[in-house]
Amino acid sequence: MTPILATENVVCSFGTARAVDEVSLDLWPGETLGLVGESGSGKTTMLRLLLRLAQANAGHVRFDGRDITHAPESALRDLRRAVQVVFQNPHAALDPRASVFASVAEPLRLQGGLTRAMLRARVTSLLEDVGLGEEFLWRYPHEMSGGQKQRVCIARALAPGPRALLLDEPTSALDVSVQAQIIELLAALRARHGLAYLFVSHNLAVVRLLCTRVAVMRGGVIVEQGEAASVLAAPRHSYTQALLASVLPPRATLAAQSPSAKAVTA
Amino acid sequence: MSGGEKLLDIRDFRLAFDGYEGAAQVLNGIDLSVNEGEAVGIVGETGCGKSVLARSILRLNPSPPARVVSGSIRFDGRDVFEMDRGALRALRGAGVGMVFQDPVTYLNPVFTIGAQLADVLRAHGLRKSGDIRKRSLELLAAVQLRDGAALLRRYPHELSGGMRQRVLIAQALAGNPRLLLADEPTTALDVTIQGQVLALIADLVARFNLTLLLISHDLGVIGAICRRVVVMYAGTIVEDAPAEALFAAPRHPYTRGLLAAVPDLEHPERIPKGIPGSIPSMRSPPEGCRFHPRCAQAMPVCREQAPLLLGVAHLTACHAVGE
Numbered sequence: 001m002t003p004i005l006a007t008e009n010v011v012c013s014f015g016t017a018r019a020v021d022e023v024s025l026d027l028w029p030g031e032t033l034g035l036v037g038e039s040g041s042g043k044t045t046m047l048r049l050l051l052r053l054a055q056a057n058a059g060h061v062r063f064d065g066r067d068i069t070h071a072p073e074s075a076l077r078d079l080r081r082a083v084q085v086v087f088q089n090p091h092a093a094l095d096p097r098a099s100v101f102a103s104v105a106e107p108l109r110l111q112g113g114l115t116r117a118m119l120r121a122r123v124t125s126l127l128e129d130v131g132l133g134e135e136f137l138w139r140y141p142h143e144m145s146g147g148q149k150q151r152v153c154i155a156r157a158l159a160p161g162p163r164a165l166l167l168d169e170p171t172s173a174l175d176v177s178v179q180a181q182i183i184e185l186l187a188a189l190r191a192r193h194g195l196a197y198l199f200v201s202h203n204l205a206v207v208r209l210l211c212t213r214v215a216v217m218r219g220g221v222i223v224e225q226g227e228a229a230s231v232l233a234a235p236r237h238s239y240t241q242a243l244l245a246s247v248l249p250p251r252a253t254l255a256a257q258s259p260s261a262k263a264v265t266a
Numbered sequence: 267m268s269g270g271e272k273l274l275d276i277r278d279f280r281l282a283f284d285g286y287e288g289a290a291q292v293l294n295g296i297d298l299s300v301n302e303g304e305a306v307g308i309v310g311e312t313g314c315g316k317s318v319l320a321r322s323i324l325r326l327n328p329s330p331p332a333r334v335v336s337g338s339i340r341f342d343g344r345d346v347f348e349m350d351r352g353a354l355r356a357l358r359g360a361g362v363g364m365v366f367q368d369p370v371t372y373l374n375p376v377f378t379i380g381a382q383l384a385d386v387l388r389a390h391g392l393r394k395s396g397d398i399r400k401r402s403l404e405l406l407a408a409v410q411l412r413d414g415a416a417l418l419r420r421y422p423h424e425l426s427g428g429m430r431q432r433v434l435i436a437q438a439l440a441g442n443p444r445l446l447l448a449d450e451p452t453t454a455l456d457v458t459i460q461g462q463v464l465a466l467i468a469d470l471v472a473r474f475n476l477t478l479l480l481i482s483h484d485l486g487v488i489g490a491i492c493r494r495v496v497v498m499y500a501g502t503i504v505e506d507a508p509a510e511a512l513f514a515a516p517r518h519p520y521t522r523g524l525l526a527a528v529p530d531l532e533h534p535e536r537i538p539k540g541i542p543g544s545i546p547s548m549r550s551p552p553e554g555c556r557f558h559p560r561c562a563q564a565m566p567v568c569r570e571q572a573p574l575l576l577g578v579a580h581l582t583a584c585h586a587v588g589e
Contacts, residue, residue: 038456039427145544146312175311175483180527181540202457205529209537232531246461248486250528252509254305254468254493 002065010059021220034211084157088169090149147178164196279337290548307492363438367450369430380418405436428459500556507580
């Protein structure tokens, strides 16, 4: 078996800053990999490198074992179909002037070969897949809640029939009661379609729920990587420990201890 | 509620936002009193009215569109909505210090930290530059920022998010307020920095005998530094209880739903559950209890009559509780 996506000692610099510094990471078919870390740790740049939205300065990016580090865009059609992305802010990720149908149908249109009736049937079934009824077909983004918009973004990502979804903080902009619904949906979709997830998040509790493997990033480097259950239960790296120590459980912890003397210095 | 004077007293406060499509009833009969020395957290989801309530205390909601429908907000015995300009200026900063969510937008990028602290101090009556400098350094030390003298010459972009939030907290403390009003003070910060800022707030509250009103959507943040928790839903208070009681034995179905939705790292086997449905439109909120369309325990009475906030120490606004 080869990983769907892989990087080998990949480097990405902006000016003198090394946003990603010799990182090697694999995403295997069907697995759920969590990528955690704070802002500026390089998580999003990693995601952009894997999608070839950012260009590596050194190292290699592979898709199905094939080196795509410098492949021309015309050679990336398979990648674009097989790997889709869901962004953090559903309010910004949808065109405000496009109906749900138009947004979800666009990737299908690009692939071509579908009549309008087929398109409509396919979009309806994609919406059903993410828990939205047919009545949403002609809605516009301003007529929907944040959770509904994120479902539309997920439906759009599923449209080309991908093997992997790269999820960039997909629940961070949502309220907790809605976040729980989206987590449930993502777990169900993964089981149904055998998708691989690269789940980028700063929320360790959500990562623990969805991911079997986890990689912890800091300063452009992966400081710890392993089974989610063991890394999050018994972290070895001091940064992972600090990150875990700063998670505030939904409880009255005031009496117990003050929130974070253990926190890392900036 | 434990002893102490009533510092903040909100009675049947109703606020509407007027718009072309009718008035949105954003606060619908808020009853809340906070005693001197208490640390109270207000928690709720997007659109529940928690920030509007916080801003109402300082009369910061622009009017129009905001319109007080009825009720009152008293700070230290005086009605905020009857204050003249002078009294209102004294209330803002000297009575109540406020810290906002996003430390990036609340600092002016083209002025140094020193200039922006000096502005606030001048507004509070300091005149001599020596006094201003001395007090600025004291404030920066109070928020645990090292090397204050150098910091005064820095611009906001040279500071990290956590440092900027500390500067804003220093500004909020500049007028020696009695109430610290913090609206999502750590939401824009990384988790490791969030812990430090919360620890700082808790420390300042203890050191300067401040009363704290902390607004957050995050139950963990509230649980970390508040002794009493107020839960809001769709412009109403649904539950008001000591923190331990609220987390251990929540009574209102919405509070229970909210707690069940939070993923808990220490209990990964507990799968979080969402609350079905979504928040109602404030222009045409449901009759009776505003939560009833999403409530599994809704009874006929819930559709007709808005429940009162009842109880001793642990208050709940629910027909299904405490009958």
